[in-house]
Amino acid sequence: MQKSSYDPLHLFINGAWLAAAGRDTAAVINPATGATLGRLPLATTADLAGALETARDSFDIWRRTVPAERARVLRKAATLMRERAEHIATMLTLEEGKPLAESRDEVLRAADYFEWFAEEARRIDGRVVPANRPGVQQLVKRQPIGPVAAFTPWNFPAITPARKLAAALAAGCSIILKPGEESPATALALARCLDDAGLPKGVLQVVFGVPDRVSAQLIASPVIRKVAFTGSMPVGRLLSERAAAGVKPITLELGGHxxxxxxxxxxxxxxxxxxxxxxxxxxxxxxxxxxxxxxxxxxxxxxxxxxxxxxxxxxxxxxxxxxxxxxxxxxxxxxxxxxxxxxxxxxxxxxxxxxxxxxxxxxxxxxxxxxxxxxxxxxxxxxxxxxxxxxxxxxxxxxxxxxxxxxxxxxxxxxxxxxxxxxxxxxxxxxxxxxxxxxxxxxxxxxxPFGGMKESGHGSEGGTEGIAAYLTNKFISQAHFQE
Structure with missing residues (x-):
């Protein structure tokens, strides 16, 4: 039952589903039985370099895609998640351990985030500000911030990636997602829904590996312009330092008590x-x-x-x-x-x-x-x-x-x-x-909004606040041409 219910594991880079050939692997264990569910391929340095190059190129395509089309893709992905909910929930329970009823609820709520942010994509707007000088037009535009590196843990392998993926894609950003290695199949199933929904190849990529090595290479790259992380306080501090070195904004959702x-x-x-x-x-x-x-x-x-x-x-x-x-x-x-x-x-x-x-x-x-x-x-x-x-x-x-x-x-x-x-x-x-x-x-x-204060992080995911972190404000002051 476990073998037939659990998908083969891949990396997803530049629109291709890459298997383990030539790569190190890690076992994915069913925590309820101790049995091995599958072997997870781990990205090489070359794999990550290729993902970064693809994220840079695909951002230029996706940012120019009109909001209505971005919304269509996200809505279609939400529909596919609901159609595949039983299969995805089964994989989630096998690899994470939570009761199947909780897994079903999580997958359906993940789909809700894609549907919500599909509508948010259509509501990204700006404003015209009256100028204090004649012949001047002042505009404030909200534009996608750039390629995103997102890191999510193993405990909510559907809903935590969904918050980041849906908001970033709605905003017009390309994104490289590194989910938790203990529960990889759920995030890959979400990626397949997006791929089948018509998301342009390379706009989303999913990688796995030794977490410290992956985060170091991705965050240090000038391609990445935004970082999002959910996880522990110690790792959050480390990734904050790495993001700060490149003056890159980071959304953090850390621990609680x-x-x-x-x-x-x-x-x-x-x-x-x-x-x-x-x-x-x-x-x-x-x-x-x-x-x-x-x-x-x-x-x-x-x-x-x-x-x-x-x-x-x-x-x-x-x-x-x-x-x-x-x-x-x-x-x-x-x-x-x-x-x-x-x-x-x-x-x-x-x-x-x-x-x-x-x-x-x-x-x-x-x-x-x-x-x-x-x-x-x-x-x-x-x-x-x-x-x-x-x-x-x-x-x-x-x-x-x-x-x-x-x-x-x-x-x-x-x-x-x-x-x-x-x-x-x-x-x-x-x-x-x-x-x-x-x-x-x-x-x-x-x-x-979903987020914390003090050392539990900063920034919010979900709601109208959730898309703001993936947008940047641009002020344009344009004077009429004088002959």
Whole structure:
């Protein structure tokens, strides 16, 4: 089943699907079983040089393509993604591990981004500014910034590339995409949809390789005029430095450590039940996931009891099984990290309420874990876990809760639950995060900006803000010709 459901792996350069011949390869592993799904070709230095040359040449073609045609290609690609959603979702689950229902939802939402930005392509406009001198016309034009280098991780292999691809292509940019090597087939399936939709050859290219080498070569090239990255803080800092060397703008969506403020007047049962579902969705490998649950003291024990009960009811297993709610971690490194974080927290004095260990079965499974009364000295109070661990701590006043929620350099997402309108206004204003959910955990939509503050990055993807990063403003002042 796995072999027939998983596509052969390629590079996509200059309109050609390049196989492994003559190239190093890396194994792609099913994290639920440990089985090898395929061998991924890794781009050579010559491959990357060819991709850069193609990106430069194809940009000149695509930037001159009228917005209506760019929109047509993106809409057609969205249609193909929906038609192929079951196949793409199956590959996504096989290589990333998340439940098939989540994979289907992700593929369909990725298609929504292509449809949204198809319309944004038609809305790129400028303005005429009245001049202070007679005989002068002043124009402001918004034009594509140039060829883009985009880097995406393995945890959302459809929707994260989609945000970058759809916005860049709508703006008129060519783009070289380097997805995560652990889950390559999903991104390649999106590329095939674009290719089949009629995107001119070379406007999109997909490469894989040793991440540090690929990013160094692409970002250093004068061809690349814009960089977009989703991933960890350390890598984000490194790519920022590389982009700065060429004075190239970079959009960064980095890590998170999402605080949740639960006030005593909230619907405690709903906040706990939905909080467990949100925390452990995607096996906790989601940058905007709720992580630190800060509960007002009067409601602390009730919330903890309900949260643990909901956690223990989660069905863990292979994402291909219809009953599965929680799949495996992505790789053995994640397993080792979870064990180390739990051991450190318990050693520091935290109470382990449930989970805390590997599950004895093939694949990279770790039991959903709840830690209570976690001391500030524990590593998990400072480091993004990016796995199935939830942290519970009490707080007393609004000021105490905000202080803890805003303490870390992470500022991607934050959440609050209260029935009091004034409290809702205060936390909405006071939480330092690029995205805030009040009385709900679902905060992502195609028409809204997605991005963080502080060390969680800068710039936004999605919404009208998402295309702006791929456009540059040009001011033209034209005087009438005088004989």
């Amino acid at each position: 999402g605080p949740v403020l639960v006030f005593a007047d909230a619907d405690i049962d709903a906040a706990a039940k939905d909080g467990a579902a949100n925390r452990f969705r995607g096996t906790g490998q989601i940058c905007i996931a709720s992580t630190r649950f800060l509960i007002q003291s009067d409601a602390y024990h009730r919330f903890a009891e309900r949260f643990v009960a909901a956690t223990r009811q989660l069905v863990i297993g292979d994402g291909m099984a219809p009953e599965t709610q929680l799949g495996p971690l992505a790789n053995p490194r994640q397993l080792a990290k979870m064990e180390a974080l739990v051991a450190d927290a318990v050693e520091q004095g935290a109470t382990l309420l449930t989970g805390g260990k590997r599950i004895d079965r093939p694949g990279y499974f770790f039991a959903p874990t709840v830690l209570a009364d976690v001391p500030m000295s524990a590593r998990i109070m400072h480091e993004e876990p990016f796995g199935p661990i939830a942290v519970l701590r009490p707080f007393d006043t609004l000021e105490d809760g905000l202080a803890e929620a805003n303490r870390l350099p992470y500022a991607l997402s934050a959440y609050a639950f209260t029935r009091d309108a004034r409290t809702a206004l205060d936390v909405g204003d006071g939480l330092e995060a690029g995205m805030v959910g009040i009385n709900q955990y679902r905060i992502v939509a195609t028409e809204l």
